[in-house]
Amino acid sequence: MTTIRATNLHKRYGAQPVVQDVSFELAAGETLVLLGPSGCGKTTLLKMLNRLIEPDAGTVEINGRDVHAQRPEVLRRGMGYVIQQVGLLPHYTVAENIAVVPKLLGHAPAAIAARTEALLTRLHLPPARYAGQLPHQLSGGQQQRVGLARALAADPPIILMDEPFGALDPITRASIRREFRELDELRSKTVVLVTHDVTEAFELADRILLLDAGRVQQMGTPRELLFRPANDFVRLFFAAERLALQLRVLTLGDVFGEENLTEANRTTTVHEALEQLTGAAADGSDTFTVAQLMAAFGEALQREEDAWKR
Numbered sequence: 125m126t127t128i129r130a131t132n133l134h135k136r137y138g139a140q141p142v143v144q145d146v147s148f149e150l151a152a153g154e155t156l157v158l159l160g161p162s163g164c165g166k167t168t169l170l171k172m173l174n175r176l177i178e179p180d181a182g183t184v185e186i187n188g189r190d191v192h193a194q195r196p197e198v199l200r201r202g203m204g205y206v207i208q209q210v211g212l213l214p215h216y217t218v219a220e221n222i223a224v225v226p227k228l229l230g231h232a233p234a235a236i237a238a239r240t241e242a243l244l245t246r247l248h249l250p251p252a253r254y255a256g257q258l259p260h261q262l263s264g265g266q267q268q269r270v271g272l273a274r275a276l277a278a279d280p281p282i283i284l285m286d287e288p289f290g291a292l293d294p295i296t297r298a299s300i301r302r303e304f305r306e307l308d309e310l311r312s313k314t315v316v317l318v319t320h321d322v323t324e325a326f327e328l329a330d331r332i333l334l335l336d337a338g339r340v341q342q343m344g345t346p347r348e349l350l351f352r353p354a355n356d357f358v359r360l361f362f363a364a365e366r367l368a369l370q371l372r373v374l375t376l377g378d379v380f381g382e383e384n385l386t387e388a389n390r391t392t393t394v395h396e397a398l399e400q401l402t403g404a405a406a407d408g409s410d411t412f413t414v415a416q417l418m419a420a421f422g423e424a425l426q427r428e429e430d431a432w433k434r
């Protein structure tokens with residue numbers, strides 16, 4: 125089922141077109157990453173989805189209803205929103221910050237408390253320690269987790285995220301990204317996430333919408349963008365990190381053949397497998413070595429490139 129449908133969106137500021145004729149459809153449960161260079165219109169496009177910005181032309185429908193037919197504040201309560209600056213209320217505790225939207229929606233206090241506890245636990249912020257703290261007592265990564273908990277608190281079916289990990293150092297960023305991927309809570313949600321970080325896009329996206337100067341250059345799976353770029357812009361955009369991205373796109377199933385693997389292993393990416401083989405937790409019980417993996421990866425890449433050429 126289509127959850128979000130954007131049709132022929134246009135936006136200009138003065139003479140500068142910022143979003144030009146953008147259309148896309150998103151199914152329930154999909155994660156779409158809006159990717160592109162600085163100033164290409166990602167944030168503007170995201171904000172059109174919850175009416176923080178109104179388009180000059182074009183429509184946005186959520187579950188078949190034009191967002192223009194809905195009051196912005198009602199629309200926004202149904203869509204979680206996470207931004208880089210987090211925007212926690214400084215004089216409210218972590219728990220109070222998370223409860224803002226459920227309270228507005230009139231949820232019962234006991235239900236709100238239970239939900240807050242569950243979310244904090246799942247996001248590795250033990251409630252006994254963190255629920256009563258103020259935002260300034262938390263690290264940037266912890267604040268970002270609270271921002272995510274707040275967006276999830278009222279269990280909205282759609283979550284919009286604008287550079288949610290942008291303010292974090294690279295190590296915290298990678299670990300929060302991993303938690304984010306593994307959060308059951310998010311699996312069923314429709315997520316639209318803005319980033320200019322190519323690796324982040326490849327790790328999180330079901331599909332990527334790559335923009336340049338307000339225009340869609342290509343929309344597709346990470347694999348499609350990497351192996352079947354629609355134009356030179358797309359090809360060059362990924363050129364510098366091509367190998368790292370190929371490691372993230374190809375799975376053990378692609379490399380060794382699905383029939384040779386357990387179900388759990390098939391969808392492990394080559395990148396993850398390399399981390400496991402070389403990381404601190406490696407216990408020597410693996411059925412292949414780094415050298416075997418890299419050789420098979422090289423062959424799989426060749427097969428992939430040949431397949432797209434045909």
Ligand SMILES: Nc1ncnc2c1ncn2[C@@H]1O[C@H](COP(=O)(O)OP(=O)(O)OP(=O)(O)O)[C@@H](O)[C@H]1O
Nearest residue numbers: 137142160161162163164165166167168169318320
């Ligand atoms: N309120 C505004 N008035 C005038 N120009 C604006 C306004 N908001 C955005 N712009 C311009 O529109 C263009 C797109 O901005 P937008 O924030 O959507 O880009 P972005 O892709 O999200 O960029 P970044 O990755 O740097 O955040 C930029 O050139 C920006 O300067």
